[in-house]
Amino acid sequence: MIVKRLFHLFRLFREQQRRHRTRGELRHLDDRLLADIGLDRETVRREVRKPFWR
Structure with missing residues (x-):
């Protein structure tokens, strides 16, 4: 049981790291x-301002 909980926490942590990394990468893309990829600058601004858990 404790192993399952630890595994779940690890997965949550990895997902939060992935969100943080990909949002940072989006921030540095140029408009072209x-x-x-079908995004505009305002959409990216809204996305990168989200907290890491969302």
Whole structure:
């Protein structure tokens, strides 16, 4: 039981790290690259301002 809980906590931690990393990468893309993936600068601003748990 404790192993399952630790595994779950580890997965949550890894997911939060992934969100933080990908949001940081989005922040540094130029407008041309954002347009290629269907995003605009305002959408990126909203996304990177989200707390890491969302």
